[in-house]
Amino acid sequence: GGARLCFRPPARGFQCSARGCRAHRSAGGALVANVLRNGSVLLQWGLRHWGPPPPRPSAALRGFALNCSWDGTYTRFPCESVELGAACRDYLLAEAHGSVRYRLCLQPRYAPPRPAPPAQCVEFRVEPAAMRDIVVAMTAVGGSICVMLVFICLLVAYITENLMSPRGGRGAAAPRR
Numbered sequence: 001g002g003a004r005l006c007f008r009p010p011a012r013g014f015q016c017s018a019r020g021c022r023a024h025r026s027a028g029g030a031l032v033a034n035v036l037r038n039g040s041v042l043l044q045w046g047l048r049h050w051g052p053p054p055p056r057p058s059a060a061l062r063g064f065a066l067n068c069s070w071d072g073t074y075t076r077f078p079c080e081s082v083e084l085g086a087a088c089r090d091y092l093l094a095e096a097h098g099s100v101r102y103r104l105c106l107q108p109r110y111a112p113p114r115p116a117p118p119a120q121c122v123e124f125r126v127e128p129a130a131m132r133d134i135v136v137a138m139t140a141v142g143g144s145i146c147v148m149l150v151f152i153c154l155l156v157a158y159i160t161e162n163l164m165s166p167r168g169g170r171g172a173a174a175p176r177r
Contacts, residue, residue, distance in 0.1 A: 014042060014090075026120040031106050033122045041093040041126065045106055061086045062109045067119070071101040083109075096126040 016023040016034040021042075024033045034042040047061070063086050068079035084091060096102065107119035 014044065022124075024122050024124040026122045028118075028120045031104070031120040031122050033102075033104060033124050035096075035124050035126055037127070039096055039098065039126060041096050041102075041124070043091045043093065043104060043106070043122075045089060045120070047108065060111050062111050064088060065107045065109055065119075066091060066104065067107075068102060068104045070097070070103070098126050101125050 014034065016032075021034050021036040024035065025031070030047070031043065031045045034044065036042065043066075045064075064084040066082040066084060070079070082091070093104075101123065102125070103121060103123045105119040105121040107116055109116055
């Protein structure tokens, strides 16, 4: 039932490539934040870094609690806790804000009497990749506008020279006396 609930199919075997993303690992090594160039973050975790499995089935893993906070320009924003199923091993944060420091903490939840181990936390900053795309797009639009203005100026000059000025006797009828 609920222990298997996850938001998406897991990205098994995902490896962060140097060109496409940057990986940030928690101090204990259980949680990895793969910050992708498109502004999304793929969190991955494993249980082996949190210690040995519970000795009794009654103290089974119930799921995970994901907490986060991020620092804006003037204030710190806490995120509400996200509860994940026991089968989940990754979570996709689809739209992270650029140039903001994130702190994400993941903690396994076990059935009593086993206490929850300490949370594994990872901190990272998302590169503002969208801003680079906006600059490229604005440069292309600005260049197109400049080319269009040059053509308009040439057209106005042609009209002014050839259509608005008198032709000086060529093809014009002589005035009658």
